[in-house]
Amino acid sequence: QVQLQQWGAGLLKPSEILSLTCAVNGGSFSGYYWSWIRQPPGKGLEWIGEINHSGSTNYNPSLKSRVTMSVDTSKDLFSLKLSSVTAADTALYYCARGTGTLPGTYYYLDVWGKGTTVTVSS
Amino acid sequence: DIQMTQSPSSLSASVGDRVTITCRASQSINNYLNWYQQKPGKAPDLLIYAASSLQVGVPSRFSGSGSGTDFTLTISSLQPEDFATYYCQQSYSSPRTFGQGTKLEIK
Numbered sequence: 001q002v003q004l005q006q007w008g009a010g011l012l013k014p015s016e017i018l019s020l021t022c023a024v025n026g027g028s029f030s031g032y033y034w035s036w037i038r039q040p041p042g043k044g045l046e047w048i049g050e051i052n053h054s055g056s057t058n059y060n061p062s063l064k065s066r067v068t069m070s071v072d073t074s075k076d077l078f079s080l081k082l083s084s085v086t087a088a089d090t091a092l093y094y095c096a097r098g099t100g101t102l103p104g105t106y107y108y109l110d111v112w113g114k115g116t117t118v119t120v121s122s
Numbered sequence: 123d124i125q126m127t128q129s130p131s132s133l134s135a136s137v138g139d140r141v142t143i144t145c146r147a148s149q150s151i152n153n154y155l156n157w158y159q160q161k162p163g164k165a166p167d168l169l170i171y172a173a174s175s176l177q178v179g180v181p182s183r184f185s186g187s188g189s190g191t192d193f194t195l196t197i198s199s200l201q202p203e204d205f206a207t208y209y210c211q212q213s214y215s216s217p218r219t220f221g222q223g224t225k226l227e228i229k
Contacts, residue, residue, distance in 0.1 A: 045220040060217040106172045107213035108156045112165035
């Protein structure tokens with residue numbers, strides 16, 4: 001049973017860099033889109049972006065200028081960095097596994113981490 | 123970006139009711155549509171992918187239908203554990219946008 005364990009700093013000041021990491025436990029690291037989604041307090045879900053095991057990325061254009069995702073295949077980890085954070089970046093951040101990397105297959109998020117609350121405040 | 127609009131935004135229903143939630147895409151997405159259920163304080167769970175395929179382990183009272191721009195999630199007979207917020211997500215193109223959510227509450 002694949003599980004995602006995520007961690008990172010929970011309290012940031014404006015202009016700092018948000019940094020989160022997610023470990024993939026109990027399953028294959030290749031063949032998936034490793035994804036980040038966030039949810040502001042009381043609001044809906046926003047897809048931030050994804051990365052595959054080779055390091056190919058796909059970011060939401062609304063955040064692209066500030067987002068960097070990376071993978072560490074030796075440890076089955078993937079990470080998110082979001083620069084120049086503001087209060088608008090305060091949210092619950094989830095890592096998740098996305099399927100559908102093969103032609104003819106469907107994309108969906110079938111395994112999720114528990115979430116990390118990130119608060120940006122001066 | 124493809125915009126996903128769910129209706130209603132909230133819904134009150136009783137145990138045993140049949141409930142339908144609608145999701146509309148701003149352009150055709152074929153059947154590249156997923157549904158998730160989120161309970162308070164928890165990560166979302168996948169219910170349905172490819173518009174109508176039930177994820178393993180999801181009760182058969184959940185069903186999905188639609189293609190193109192209009193989709194529905196139906197719960198045939200509401201159970202107490204079904205009161206939650208439901209999100210659709212398109213996977214036709216990037217960014218993989220979500221609907222704003224439908225909160226299903228107990229009447």
